[in-house]
Amino acid sequence: xxxxxxxxxxxxxxxxxxxxxxxxxxxxxxxxxxxxxxxxxxxxxxxxxxxxxxxxxxxxxxxxxxxxxxxxxxxxxxxxxxxxxxxxxxxxxxxxxxxxxxxxxxxxxxxxxxxxxxxxxxxxxxxxxxxxxxxxxxxxxxxxxxxxxxxxxxxxxxxxxxxxxxxxxxxxxxxxxxxxxxxxxxxxxxxxxxxxxxxxxxxxxxxxxxxxxxxxxxxxxxxxxxxxxxxxxxxxxxxxxxxxxxxxxxxxxxxxxxxxxxxxxxxxxxxxxxxxxxxxxxxxxxxxxxxxxxxxxxxxxxxxxxxxxxxxxxxxxxxxxxxxxxxxxxxxx
Numbered sequence: 001x002x003x004x005x006x007x008x009x010x011x012x013x014x015x016x017x018x019x020x021x022x023x024x025x026x027x028x029x030x031x032x033x034x035x036x037x038x039x040x041x042x043x044x045x046x047x048x049x050x051x052x053x054x055x056x057x058x059x060x061x062x063x064x065x066x067x068x069x070x071x072x073x074x075x076x077x078x079x080x081x082x083x084x085x086x087x088x089x090x091x092x093x094x095x096x097x098x099x100x101x102x103x104x105x106x107x108x109x110x111x112x113x114x115x116x117x118x119x120x121x122x123x124x125x126x127x128x129x130x131x132x133x134x135x136x137x138x139x140x141x142x143x144x145x146x147x148x149x150x151x152x153x154x155x156x157x158x159x160x161x162x163x164x165x166x167x168x169x170x171x172x173x174x175x176x177x178x179x180x181x182x183x184x185x186x187x188x189x190x191x192x193x194x195x196x197x198x199x200x201x202x203x204x205x206x207x208x209x210x211x212x213x214x215x216x217x218x219x220x221x222x223x224x225x226x227x228x229x230x231x232x233x234x235x236x237x238x239x240x241x242x243x244x245x246x247x248x249x250x251x252x253x254x255x256x257x258x259x260x261x262x263x264x265x266x267x268x269x270x271x272x273x274x275x276x277x278x279x280x281x282x283x284x285x286x287x288x289x290x291x292x293x294x295x296x297x298x299x300x301x302x303x304x305x306x307x308x309x310x311x312x313x314x315x316x317x318x319x320x321x322x323x324x325x326x327x328x329x330x331x332x333x
Contacts, residue, residue, distance in 0.1 A: 002071060003176055003209045004053075004095075005029040009066035009080070011052040019062070021280045022048040024233035026066070027307065030226075032176070033207040037224030037241070039217055039256070043277055045233045046213045047100065050179045053211075054097055055079065055087045070094060071176075093123045096175035098167055098199075100182040105166045106154040112165050113150040119172040139168040142205070143198055160191040167199065171206070178203075181213045196223055217260055221245060226313075229253045232278050232288040235307060239314040249310070249321040252289045258331070269331055287319065295320055 011023040022045045030036050038046050051057050053068055068079040072094060079090060099105040107115055116139065117132045137147040143164040154162060163183065170178055180199060184192035200223055203210050212223050220227055221241060228238040229252065237250040248254040258271045275292040278284050284291055290300040299319050307317040 001032055002029040002069075003032045003034075004071070005067075005069040006053070007067040007069070009049070009052060009068065010064035011048060011057070012062050012064050013048075013058075014060045014062055015281070018281050021233050021283060023052055024280075024283075025307070026230075026235055028228055028235070028238060030177070030209050030211065032071075032209055033203075035203065035210045035212065035223060035225045037212045037214070037220035037227045038230055039214060039220045039227060040230035041256075041277055042215055044230045045280075046215075046230055047181055048233075049230075050097065050181050050211070050213055053079070054091060054095055054179065055082075055084070056091075056097075089123075092119055092170075092175065093173040094175060095177045095179065096170040096173065098163075098170045098178060098180040098183045100185055105169075106162060108154050111151050111153055112157070116150075116165075116169050116172050119169060123173045135172070136168070139171055142171070142202060143168050159187055160195065163187065163191075163195050164198065167195075167202070171202065174206075175208065177209045177211065179211045179213065182215075183212070184216075184219060192219070199223065217257065229256065232283060233280055234288065234317065235315070236289065236317050237315065243314060247324065248327070249314075249316055250289075250318045251293045251295055251320075251322060254322055254327060254330075269333070271330075287317070295322070295326075 006026060006028050009023055009026040012019040012021050026049055028036060038049060040046055052063070063080065066080060070077050070079050070090065079087065106112065113133065113136050116136045120127055120132045120135060136150050140147040140150050145161060145164050145168065157165060183199060184195050187195065196219065212220060214220050224241055226238065227241050227244040228235045229244065229250065231252050237244065237248065237253045244253060245257055248257055255271045255273045259273065261270060273292055278288055278291065286302050287300045287305055290296045293300065297320065305317045305319045307315060310316050
């Protein structure tokens with residue numbers, strides 16, 4: 001059963017120059033306990049998707065359409081149509097978030113325990129303080145932090161400890177979905193691996209659905225069952241992790257997956273993607289990747305490809321999907 005189903009989601013930023021089409025027709029669904037990784041270059045709209053889902057948008061952001069169907073114990077609610085007061089019931093309790101920068105996610109003048117307790121009491125106001133503190137202790141143990149340090153201030157924590165505390169904060173109200181936006185940014189690779197393992201362990205233990213957002217393909221590969229590749233405000237390909245990594249059909253996906261070195265196996269040719277992502281104030285007609293695509297045709301430049309399901313669970317927006325023969329020829333060059 002899908003815990004969340006997103007249909008044709010659109011959110012644009014209003015600027016003096018016009019509307020920036022940051023999220024421009026995103027669709028996906030996620031099963032209970034499942035995981036989806038959203039990957040793409042910086043500026044493609046990944047974080048904007050998360051903020052639109054959670055409705056934590058800046059003043060110049062405008063919701064332009066679409067639906068976010070959330071399964072609240074069998075009661076299907078469209079989060080996109082709720083008022084701010086109604087959305088507060090689902091924020092943190094239904095959908096929670098591990099923010100991109102732990103250093104900025106914790107209030108420096110409040111003890112970490114008080115910040116987590118505040119989130120608990122906001123949604124469960126009748127909870128006794130002693131019971132709320134016990135829950136904080138359990139959350140600290142869950143993310144492998146020493147409960148004895150829960151009454152310290154954020155500046156007394158290391159970077160890895162702050163990130164774990166932010167994860168504990170996101171878990172405070174037992175959400176059904178957690179969005180992890182670049183959860184290991186600014187951490188060294190050893191701590192990154194530990195944090196990712198903790199996130200995966202917590203997800204398995206609590207049977208939560210998770211949406212991972214990152215430009216780091218290695219992170220997405222480690223934690224996600226399904227992957228959505230995002231480019232210029234749109235999903236261009238989506239399937240299970242194995243298919244996306246081993247049999248990518250969109251040119252952008254293929255180039256992106258082969259633009260980083262592998263730590264295992266034989267050495268392989270690395271690809272570069274020429275040019276840069278388009279200006280979303282005035283995106284190009286046709287396929288948005290066409291100006292950078294080595295396999296571009298006139299049709300790509302003039303007609304936008306539909307985002308369709310080409311086989312069960314595999315979605316693609318491309319007029320000329322890459323075949324296995326084409327991929328292998330490119331890798332042999």
